[in-house]
Amino acid sequence: MKTVLLTGFEPFNKEPINPAWEAVRALDGWGEGGFRVVARQLPCVFGDANTAMRTLIDELQPSLVIAVGQAGGRVDLSVERIAINVDDAPIKDNADKQLVDEPIVRGGPAAYFATLPIKAIVAALRAAGLPASVSQTAGTFVCNHVFYGLMHAVAGRSDVRAGFIHIPYLPEQAARHPGAASMSLEQMKDGLRVAIRTALAVERDAAVAAGATH
Numbered sequence: 509m510k511t512v513l514l515t516g517f518e519p520f521n522k523e524p525i526n527p528a529w530e531a532v533r534a535l536d537g538w539g540e541g542g543f544r545v546v547a548r549q550l551p552c553v554f555g556d557a558n559t560a561m562r563t564l565i566d567e568l569q570p571s572l573v574i575a576v577g578q579a580g581g582r583v584d585l586s587v588e589r590i591a592i593n594v595d596d597a598p599i600k601d602n603a604d605k606q607l608v609d610e611p612i613v614r615g616g617p618a619a620y621f622a623t624l625p626i627k628a629i630v631a632a633l634r635a636a637g638l639p640a641s642v643s644q645t646a647g648t649f650v651c652n653h654v655f656y657g658l659m660h661a662v663a664g665r666s667d668v669r670a671g672f673i674h675i676p677y678l679p680e681q682a683a684r685h686p687g688a689a690s691m692s693l694e695q696m697k698d699g700l701r702v703a704i705r706t707a708l709a710v711e712r713d714a715a716v717a718a719g720a721t722h
Contacts, residue, residue, distance in 0.1 A: 510543040512704055513570040515561065517577055517650065520552035520602055527678045528576040531696035538701075543571070543708060550575075552650050553603040554595055558612075558657030565661055565668075572669050572707055574624070575658055576700070577651035579674035580681070583689040584639035585699045586674040587626045588646045591656035592619045596648035612656045620659035622671030625706060625713035632706045638699050639691075646672055669707055673700070 514536075516529035529549050536547035548564055550557045565573065579586065593616050595607040626642050633640035646652040655672040662668040675696050676682075682690035 509539075510571040510708070511568050512539075512543050512545045512708075513564060513568055513573045514545055514547045514700065515550050515564070515573070515575045515654070516547070517550050517552045517557075518602065520650070521599055523578075523681060525678065525681065526578050527675055527681070527691075527693070527696060528578050530678065530693055531675065531700060532576050534693070534697050535700060543704070545704070546570070550654060551602060553601045554597075554605055554607055554650060554653055556603070557650055557654050561654060561658055562661050570668065572704065573658060573662070574670070574700070574703060574707070575651075575654050575672045577646075577654070577672065577674050578677070579647070579651070580677050580685060580688055582674050582676045584641055584676065585633055585691075585696075585703075586641055586643035587624065587629050587703070588622060588643050588655060588672040588674065589626055590619050590621055590644065591646055591652055591659055591672070592648070593617065593656055594648055595653055598649065601650055612653055613660055616660060620656060620663065622659070623662075623669045624671035624703075625710040626671065627714040627716055628710040629703045629706045631714055631716065632702050633699055636698065636702050638695055638702070640699070643674060646674065673703060675699075
């Protein structure tokens with residue numbers, strides 16, 4: 509039985525909820541066709557989040573890891589292509605830290621690419637009627653921090669696929685942010701199911717144009 513690790517963050521930046529955690533935890537224990545999902549929450553804290561991620565990977569030995577994060581400015585399910593080796597926070601994390609121009613891993617590569625079949629996932633999401641795109645930037649806050657830390661932790665391991673997906677606000681959050689896009693929790697859950705199935709089934713990514721990006 510393969511283990512699929514899904515992670516979502518605790519609420520941050522004065523938001524009462526985090527859609528990433530709400531969507532991820534709703535899938536805890538779900539499985540089909542030889543896999544089972546384990547959902548875990550990460551702290552929205554530089555350093556601590558990556559320590560927690562490494563511990564989870566060591567403990568669970570997953571075949572697939574998808575980290576999920578909130579991006580309030582996004583309008584769709586954004587499947588991230590690349591994580592960069594820099595923390596440059598526009599706001600403070602939940603430990604009141606605001607890192608500026610700091611490497612995530614000193615001496616580490618400038619960037620890592622996701623090992624998910626990102627274009628195949630986007631195509632499958634769109635085929636399911638869900639708005640989705642390949643994103644070329646995960647930002648420089650804790651989401652990118654975890655994405656980079658995850659890829660660093662599994663670098664060179666052909667037995668683990670890993671990557672990051674950003675999701676928009678939930679409707680109740682968007683109501684407090686005029687003009688912001690939102691997505692229902694059911695759509696987010698459906699999207700993550702599609703992403704998991706595709707990542708486990710597709711060996712080679714689709715060779716198509718990326719389409720709309722962020």
